[in-house]
Amino acid sequence: MTGYNEAFIIDKKTRDALIQASPKNGEIIRPILRGREIHKYWIEKNDQYLLFIPWHFPLQNDPTINGSSQVAEEKFKIDFPSIYDHLKGFKDSLSQRNQSETGIRYEWYALQRFGSNYSNNFQMPKIIYPNMTKFLPFYYDNEGNYLNDKCFMITGKHLGYLTAFLNSSIFKFCFRDIFPELQGGTRELRKIFFETIRVLEVSDLENDLFKTKIEEIQDNKKNGLPTSELELGIDNLLFDKYDLTTEERAAIGFINIL
Known part of the structure; x- marks a missing residue:
């Protein structure tokens, strides 16, 4: 759950421009599917991509960080300047998300929810399906697609x-x-x-x-x-x-x- 899709979900043109600005940006740009794009044995290609930015990125694996981190933001700004600038254009709206958490539990530029306990599973082979459907469709995904909160996945x-x-x-x-x-x-x-x-x-x-x-x-x-x-x-x-x-x-x- 991004909390503000307009900032975090980008089209192919924006993705290509960001990667051209710095190939390193490709490390955090992931294909994303919504529930309505999952069908029985096939998916609709939507040319939509997710800026996958966990809490405290790029220091999300530092156990000493507790709450919104200025140090993490400064490193993000240095390591991924073009993505930082992209998100900065939405800073006012991003900062107005969940007021009890944004800027308190996590930084204004981070995803609201990012599957912290299982986010690595998105890149594993998995079965994906929508949370609500008339048709009970399931797709075997080995392409590393990420999913919004209208989908589920099965690993194992x-x-x-x-x-x-x-x-x-x-x-x-x-x-x-x-x-x-x-x-x-x-x-x-x-x-x-x-x-x-x-x-x-x-x-x-x-x-x-x-x-x-x-x-x-x-x-x-x-x-x-x-x-x-x-x-x-x-x-x-x-x-x-x-x-x-x-x-x-x-x-x-x-x-x-x-």
């Missing part, structure tokens, strides 16, 4: 298999109604609801098989190629994995809720 083992499972007909048929339906048919995809779902474990070899298949689907989606046969193949693999009967397979009907 066997993400290829888990992406396939979450996007499958069996998941939507069996578990769709676990997620509460809100106004307009939107469903809320929060952690507390996922914790009630039991998922069969797989071996590393099985996960690699699913990972290869979902990466092929995602590549096809990116290039505008058909994926229905590939998705049906994943459904059939999962039907076999869960040892479904002919009647159970028929009840699901091989239907993906797109």
Whole structure:
């Protein structure tokens, strides 16, 4: 959560200008996605980038800093002068954010919230999905996308298999109604609801098989190629994995809720 998107979320033209001013600026410019840009096996490229500036940056790893730090600001100004100047143009608005914290707990130029306990996970392979959606879409992300507060992510083992499972007909048929339906048919995809779902474990070899298949689907989606046969193949693999009967397979009907 930036607290002021106009300052921290920049377009490609601004990103390119900042990197041209200093290649070092690229260290803290990250691609960012919003919930509405995440779809089943594909994402919308939005040419939006985040200035990722934690509290006390660039001294965020100094445990002796407690509260807003003038020392950190001076170092930021020296190390990243063009980004500092960019944010300085928004200083009045940035300083008017949460008055009990801005300039007290963190510096005026820092993000309001930056996922301090898990921010490194944004650059790891992960499954990403919107917090509210009609369509239950999941995307396997290995491109280091950052997310705003309208998205969630899953990290850990066997993400290829888990992406396939979450996007499958069996998941939507069996578990769709676990997620509460809100106004307009939107469903809320929060952690507390996922914790009630039991998922069969797989071996590393099985996960690699699913990972290869979902990466092929995602590549096809990116290039505008058909994926229905590939998705049906994943459904059939999962039907076999869960040892479904002919009647159970028929009840699901091989239907993906797109």
